[in-house]
Each structure stands twice: as C-alpha cells, then as structure tokens.
Amino acid sequence: MRLVVGSKSLKTLLITSKDEPTIAKIHALMILTGIFGHGNSNAKLIQSYARLGHIESARQVFDKSPQCGVDAWNAMIIAYSRRGAMFEALSLYHRMASEGVRPDSSTYTVVLKACTRSLDLRSGEETWRQAVDQGYGDDVFVGAAVLNLYAKCGKMDEAMRVFDKMGRRDLVCWTTMITGLAQNGQAREAVDIYRQMHKKRVEGDGVVMLGLIQACTTLGHSKMGLSIHGYMIRKDIIMDVIVQTSLVDMYAKNGHLELASCVFRRMLYKNVISWSALISGFAQNGFAVFDQISFRDSISWNAIIASYGIHGSGEEALSLFLQMRETNVKPDHATFASLLSAFSHSGLVEKGRYWFSIMVNEYKIQPSEKHYACMVDLLSRAGRVEEAQELIESMITEPGIAIWVALLSGCLNHGKFLIGEMAAKKVLELNPDDPGIYSLVSNFFATARRWDEVAEVRKIMKKTGMKKVPGYSVMEVNGKLHAFLMEDKSHHQYEEIMQVLGKLDYEMKAMGYVPKTEFVLHNLEEEVKERMLCNHSERLAIAFGLLNTGPGTRLLITKNLRVCGDCHEATKFISKIVNREIVVRDVKRFHHFKDGVCSCGDYW
C-alpha cells in the first residue's frame, strides 16, 4: 500500500490532535516521510506538544531538528514562558543570535512578555532596545508588550514616555495604559487616557472597560461606574465573568450593595470560566472544553461574599457561601479569605472559628498567611487578643507583618498594652514600608503614654524618608467628585463648612460626645487637639454633603485611610442629629451610620 501524505495534511492533523499519542504518531510519520525538518513542520510539532503541556517532548523536537527557523524558536520560547520557565525562555532568546537566527516581531513580543511575567525589568528593557535596533520599535505588538512590562513593574512614567512616542496605537495599547494606570493608583489618569481614546474613535471592548471599572472603584465614582455599565449595555459589549465580577466589586465598593447583588444574580455563568477562554477553548479542543469547565471558577462568588463582608453583613455572606456550596462551586482559599474577613467585620467570632476549622479539616485547604491574618483580626478586634496570640503561636510558618499588625490594632482598640508592646516590636523588626503602619505603632505607644517610643518611631520614619500619608475624603455630589484634605481651607465653601461643623460640635457635646484626643500629638493644648480632630477630612466631607444635598439624602464618603476612632464616634452622633444615613467607605470596609449607631457594631 502506498502512503500518500502531504506536509499540509499532517499539519492540519496536528492542529486538531488532542492527545500526546496522536501527536507522537504524526511526529513519527513526519520522520518516515521525510517531511520532518522541512519548512516549519518542527514548529508545528513543538506547538502541538507544548499545547498539551509536554514541554520535554517539545524540546526534543527542537533539539533534534536539523535546523530551526524563527517559528520553531518562537514556539519553544512561548512554551517555556507559558510554563513560567523564564530562565530557559531568555537563554533560548540569547542563543538565537549566536546561531544566526534573526528574531522577528513575535520573538520580541514573547520575550518581553516573559520578562513581564518575571518582573525582570532589566532584561525587558534590554530586549526592547534590541527590538528598536532591529526596526521593530513601531510594531504595535512589541509596543503593547513593552508598555505592559513597564506597567507591571510599576513604572508608569516610563510607560507613558513610550506611549506618547508611539506612531500607531491599537486597542490593546490603549487598554494596557488604562489598566496599568488604574492598577498603579493613578485612576484619574486612567480615565483621562480613556477619554483620549474615545475621542480618537477607538471602539472599546470588555477588557478596556474592566480597567475603567477598576478606576471608578478606586475613585469611588459611582456615577461614572453606572454610566460605564450603561455604555456596555448600549454598545452590546460582551460582559464575561471577569467583567461582571468587576461590576459586582465596583458597585459594592461604591456603596451600592443592592446593585452588586443585582448584577450577581443576573450573571448567567457565575461559575464558568470566562467567555473568551471558553471560545478559545472551543477553537482548540471543540466540545471537549465542556469537560474542563465543570464548576471550577469561583471568583464571582468570592466577590459577592466579600461585598457583603465589607458592608458588615456577615450572616448574608455566610448564606451566600452556603448557596455557593449547593451550586457545587468549590470554595477556594480566596473564598475563605472573604468569608473569614466578613465574620471579622461583623464580630462573628464563633462562626469564624468554626469555618476556619472546616476549611482546614473538611476542605483540606492549608491556611495561608492571609487566613491567619483574618483570624487574628477577628479575635483581636473582638478584644480576644490572648486567643489571637495563641493562634499565632500555633502557626508552623513564621508570622508575617499583616498578622502582627492585626494583633497590634486589636491591642490598641482594647487597651491591651502588654501583648501590644510585643506586637509593636515585631512589627518594627520587620521594617514595614508602609507609613500607615508606623502611624499605627505610634498611635499605640501614644495611647500607652510611652512618649519615648513615640519619638523613636518618628525617628525611624524620618530616617527612612517616609511621610505620613495625608488623609483625604471624597464625596460625590451631582456626579462630580469633591476631595477634602485634613484642615482643607482651599474649598470655596470652607467658611460655611466650618459653620456647620461648629453647630454640630455644640449639639454633639450636649448629647454627651467627648472628643477622643489621645491619638493627636501629645504636646499640644487640649483645645488645639480638639480642633484638629474636628477638621479631619471626613468631617469636612460630611459637612459639605449636608450643605449640598437635600434633606434625607444618603451621604456617601470615601476615605483613603481607616476612619479614626473619634470621627467614628462623632459620625454616629451626626447621623442622629441630622437624621441622615451616612455611609463611609474607608480603606478596609463600609460603615453605615444611622440613628446614632454604626452598622459595624463598633467592630472596625
């Protein structure tokens, strides 16, 4: 029997083959028929093996090929890069030059991507220079890859420099910039870039919207969030699981828990991998993809559980968790992190302990640093710092800074100075790079009236050049954001705001409010301390909100730090005096003040 087989038919077979034995047979056929080694047949083989994760077989093909074209090199580099084997990927790239193979646009793109994954800025920049030398400086793929390299390494200035000089930009380039800015704390700039993109009539898709949604989430700009959602519906932009999850997150963090829940309930595939993954899965594997998607993704559930958690609804979070189990979605480590933190924000200590043990014993999930931090937070927030300390001692791994910080803040709130001092020392030993943490340590020592230590902490901060992050609050009125700094006199309504605050202060004191001045610098006059507290940014924002919204309107304030103990107390009084619901989103959670009480039940 004569075997008639062409290289084209074999390659087609390769693309559709779904298992290793089939590929191996085609591989053998290629050798027998002499096709192997011609054209890019070896590249196709490498891709096929790599697609199924048989990277060693792929490498064998690569090594045994008489000669490799640039496609084969690229395929091999991609294979390593996807596997996370950055060293191999890079060393292959370096070998290309010595073997006389000229990298093409895909090579640079892929190598840049590998550098991005390993956050290897130096190799990335070197690769970018070489790409420019070889005339690929204007290639949009290479360009997008280098933008992302800078973005992921937190170098948005550099990214912007490259972006500004780009001759041609496609949607991915714009998206990379927008997402990069949004994730590097430059949400306003992200929105600006999007506006430019919109002006140039570049049509957006779900991924760019996701970046924008994240920007709205950090800005606390709920009106813009709503309009983006509306825009996506009008433009019929596909909202996959990832985008919908970010909407859930955005609505919850912008104070619209009902809308978050609404988006969540309407999600078609809460528990299925994203549409794009699904579609590319179909393209590669046909219907076999259905075997792989069986209820393995839980991000949207995690997001909604976390949403109820930050709003202090621990019971609802638990009931969602139970629904999630009924739906056969497997909870993962993030699910439990959300659940435990929900318990922590609601003061549900026993439930926290119970589900922590279920997580370990039933679900066999090794508690991570984060889980321990949640538990320590839960216990010490409730004043049970001794139990928290016991839990820390039971850890196999060395407790990290988050855990000591949680313990310390519990000690601060409950006046447990002995354990607190130990925690504070541990925190300082670990050299935190977050000025907020130094403020916490300093506050702790100030409350314990240990002024020498307070001075010591200040000295460390000064030495490391760390500055206290100034607190600010943002309030949205008529779709516009208004930001207030502490003692902010720049606002055009400053005088009126101070009048409102003065009046409130008088009424509050008549109702029994006593300012908690102990956190403020100790060497100041009592009266000065009081005034400083009264000028905290959240108070200015509240007064501004009262001045500019109709009676009974809910006020929503976003703060960049934790609410201070005194403002928390004061806001309770204010909510009663003015008969308004005041919602404060701080860096960790939400506080709903109404009728003189806070939804957090003072577990904050």
Place this chain on the structure above:
DNA sequence: GTAGGGTTAG
C-alpha cells in the same frame, strides 16, 4: 497563521 491588554481575597 503567531505574538501584545483582564479576574475575586488581604
């Protein structure tokens, strides 16, 4: 026909 942009928790 190949490469570049995305996910919740803390």
